[in-house]
Amino acid sequence: MHQQLLSNEEFFQKLGLLFATTTKQELGSVFLTQKRLTPYDQNPEKSDTKPQEDTLADLALAETPGPVLVRATNGASKQNRDTKKIKFSTLIEPDAVDAFYVRYAEVCKSGMTALKKKNRRRKNKKKASKATKTEGASA
Amino acid sequence: MHISPTPQDFLDQSLLLIQARPKTTRITTTYSTTSPSLRAKKTALWLAKKGKPTPPTTTTISPPTPTTAPTTPQQHTAHLTLKTYDPVSGTTIQFVTREIRDVGRLVGVLGRAARGMGGVKTQPDTVMSDAPVPTPTPTPTPNQAVLHVAEADVPRVGSPAPTAARIGTPGPGGEKQQQQHQQQAGGSGGAQGKGKKKKGKK
Known part of the structure; x- marks a missing residue:
């Protein structure tokens, strides 16, 4: 299955x-991956045999600007x-x-709505403590 | 696997890994949600496995529960996991959160990491660029040295006041004033304290 390369x-x-549909489901996930876009290596075993050269090439790559690939999937x-x-997926150009x-x-x-909201637990705790206090006072 | 306690730690560790292996390192953000019904099913299964009785749904109403129950409606629960992984060395750095307030900060972290991946150089600090460049002073000849001493004696107009002058400006009178201020403050504080004490006696 070819993945769709979209504009930003x-x-x-x-x-x-995708976020909206996932939150409605009983059990759902969104996977977002980002990595540097590198040309497809057809013989990864070959390059593994020369680890020293690889690391040097990697370090040189860190200095040269290149696009970053961002993938999104629901992981079905x-x-x-x-x-x-x-x-x-989409590509991020270095200047953008x-x-x-x-x-x-x-x-x-806006999409990750199922995560915990701010201070929800703290408010509840306060309410609970107030309730217990008032009960104690009335008793 | 390193599990980061804070987003900052995650960023620091991830940047190091990206710096070492910019070609292969990837960051995966996983956002997964679970519905309340599925959660209930899972807990029931878990309890069954453990051999414990399932908690009854209708319990005798205890005083604190009715106040808390309506405030927490059954909602989807979710967690967000960030993983930096390098398949060559097998290094993994992870950060997990359940709170939405971390999302903004974490996306900032992802942005910073993307700059590292893309080889985008971070902008130099503006403070450093604005700072005056110190001009190299030539080694003074004996005559020039005398001149320098003479200049040093004359106070410069634009330069900030020397330390001796700074110390001298408030003067002994100024110190006294400060002491008086402190005493006044202390007195007022004491008066308030007395007032409080009286209240306590009543």
């Missing part, structure tokens, strides 16, 4: 939808595919990293 804006739209496996597998992550933070914050 399309990626955010799809990601928002072939064996247990009740839901359709969703898989898409900051703008991308500002938008990314917005989408994630």
Whole structure:
């Protein structure tokens, strides 16, 4: 299955939808992976035989700007595919990293609604302690 | 596997790994949710496995429960896991959270990591660029040295006041004033304290 390489804006739209559908499900996940885009290595075993050269090449790579690949999927496996597998990706150009992550933070914050809200537990604790205090006073 | 206690620790460790292996290191963010019904099923299964009786759904109403029960409606629970993984060395750094307040910070961390991955150089600190560059002073000849001493005696207009002048400005009178202020403050505090004591006696 080829993964869809989308523009940044399309990626955010799809990601928002993916978050919304996942939160409605009984059990759902969203996997987001980011890595540097490197040309496909056809013989990984060959390169493993020369570890010293590899590390040096890696260090040189760290200095040269290149695009970062971001993948998103719902992780639906072939064996247990009740839901359709969703898989898409986008490329972040080096000069657009900051703008991308500002938008990314917005989408994630609005999408991850099932996470714990701020101070919910603390408020409950306060209420509980107040209730016990008042009971103690009345008794 | 290193499990980071804070997002900052996760960022520091991840940046080190990215620096070492920028080609292969990847960061996976997993957001997984569970519905309350599934959670109930799972706990029931777990209890059955342990051989414990399942808790009855209708219990005798105890005083504190009715106040807390309506405030916590049954919602999906979720957790967010960030994993930095390098398949070549097998290094893994992990951070797990359940709170939404961490999301903004964590996306910031991801952005910072993406800069490392993409080889985007971080902007140099503005403070450093604005700082005046110290001009190299030539080694003074004996005559120039005398001149330097003479200049040093004359107070410069633009330069900040020397330490001796700073100490001298408040003067002995100023110190006294400060002491008086302190005494006044202490007196007022004492008066308040007395007032409180009276209240306590009543």
